[in-house]
Amino acid sequence: MKHTKKLLASVAAIGLAGSAYADQVFLDDLIVEGSACIGIDCANGENFGFDTIRLKENNLRIKFDDTSTSASFPSNDWQLTANDSSNGGANKFSIDDTTNGRVPFTVEANTPTNALFVEDTGHVGFGTNNPVVNLHAVEGNTPTLRLEQDGSSGFTPYTWDMAGNETNFFIRDVNGGSALPFRIFPGNSNDDGLVIRNSRVGVYTDNPQSALHVRKTDGTAALLVEEASTTAAARTLMTLSNNGSxxxxxxxxxxxxxxxxxxxxxxxxxxxxxxxxxxxxxxxxxxxxxxxxxxxxxSGDFFASSGTQLSVPDYVFEDEYDLMPLSEVRAFIEENGHLPNVPSAGEINSTGLNMTEMQMNLLEKVEELTLYTLEQDQIIRELNERLNDLEG
Known part of the structure; x- marks a missing residue:
């Protein structure tokens, strides 16, 4: 009864007691011992269940209208909105910046449970209520983070994805034909697979000693530069360039x-x-x-490979070797302008000089010359003996 008298006194004070739809102004704190329903569709005897405050009508909004007028105080207005009010609009809940006409936060109806979860540790979960790191995303197939430049600031639109699944972790160039320029496959048992430190890149080392340092301990450290083009062409596959040696x-x-x-x-x-x-x-x-x-x-001696069976012309000294008579050698030289079994100047200028082959050819000629000399020496000896006999 006390509360009723106070309420009627407040209404009378503003001259509105006789109006069924007049605004009610309370000049004191309002305490409702029970639940409250606000909206044109609230019913007499509303079943609140566990609701403390219920908004019930076809346009549900809670407006925060800041009436600050001093330039030193914030005065932006905000609104909590449940669903669009237009036909065919979105079923959603949003926080609206009504002063600037923006909607910085929206949740659509039927969003999965734990789509966004902030744990008491400050960890944020996407699709999980148990985030174990600062940002933890859970998805049934290939959880992905998309980075999209949409052109709104005047720069060319471009989109990248960073994602991972049971086959690999990858970065996807969405505008570049969804190519995967960077991938990491599971099962890498070594730490420090790729390290960037002090402007140096280390592969399997956390302390690279040069611009690129590859270090393995299992006998597999190697570099391979492979051009797999099906078009045959001469290509430079490695270049060392320096301002000096x-x-x-x-x-x-x-x-x-x-x-x-x-x-x-x-x-x-x-x-x-x-x-x-x-x-x-x-x-x-x-x-x-x-x-x-x-x-x-x-600075030393030059050796042909000892692993190669060279055709050394020792066959010249074998009994069955057919040594060309000097008369035939003379005829060959007069006709061809070079020794038998020795390439001509034209051949050498055209195809180059095979040093090993030439050395063997020259050795053959030296050995043949030795046979000619021995043969001539034998003839000279025989002639000397005959001369001595005639003079004796």
Whole structure:
């Protein structure tokens, strides 16, 4: 009764007691001991169930109208909206920035359970109520994060996806034909498969010592550069470029060698020459030099491969060898301008000089010349004996 008198007094104070639809103004706090229903479709005897406050009509909105007028205080207006009010509109719940005409947050009807879940740890789950990291996405098939530049800021629209499943983790170039330029397959048992540190890239090492450092301990460390084009063509597959001598180093670490004798070799271009050098514990020693004119200099002996069976012309000394008479040799030279079994100048200029073959050809000629000399020596001996007999 006390509350009724107070309510009637408030209504009378504003002169609205006689109107059935007049606004009601309460000049004190309003406390409802029970549930409240607001909206034109609330019914007398409403069954609230566990609802404390219920909004019930065909346009459900809660408006936050900030009446601040001082420039130093925020005054933006906000609204909670349940469903669009237009025919065919969306079934959704949203938070609306009504001052700026924007809708920064929307949840559509029938969204899966735990579509967005914020745990008490601050972890955010997408599709899970048990996020174990800061952002945890769960999906039945290939959970994906899409990065889409939509052109609204004047830049060319472009879209990338980052996703993973049981076959691989990948980055997808959506606008580039959905190509997968970056992939990681499961089952990599080693840490540090790819590391970027101090502007260096390490493969299976977390402490790369050069721009690219590949380090393995199972005998599989290797680099392969493969051009698989079906069109045959000469191609440069590796280039070493430097403002100065460009070096390619090979080091054998199988034996501890403080002096590094013969363990490190370098191929390099210096002073217009291609050099092959060794490091026997001191300054590099040049073992081979090739200049721009094709002149080759080596510091040691030159050997043909000992693993190849060379056709050494020792057959010249065999009894069945048919040594060409000198008269035929003379005729051959007069007709052809070169020795038998020796390529002509024209052939050499056309096809090049096979050094191994030429050495064997020259050895054959030396051995034949030796036979000719021995034969002539025998004739000279016989003539001398006959001369001695005639003079005696």
């Amino acid at each position: 460009a070096n390619f180093e090979l080091t054998d670490t199988s034996v501890a060698d403080a002096a590094n004798t013969g363990r490190t070799w370098k191929m390099k271009n210096t002073g217009g020459k291609f050099l092959l050098t060794t490091f026997p514990g001191g300054p590099g020693e040049t073992e081979m030099a090739l200049d721009q004119d094709g002149n080759l200099t080596i």
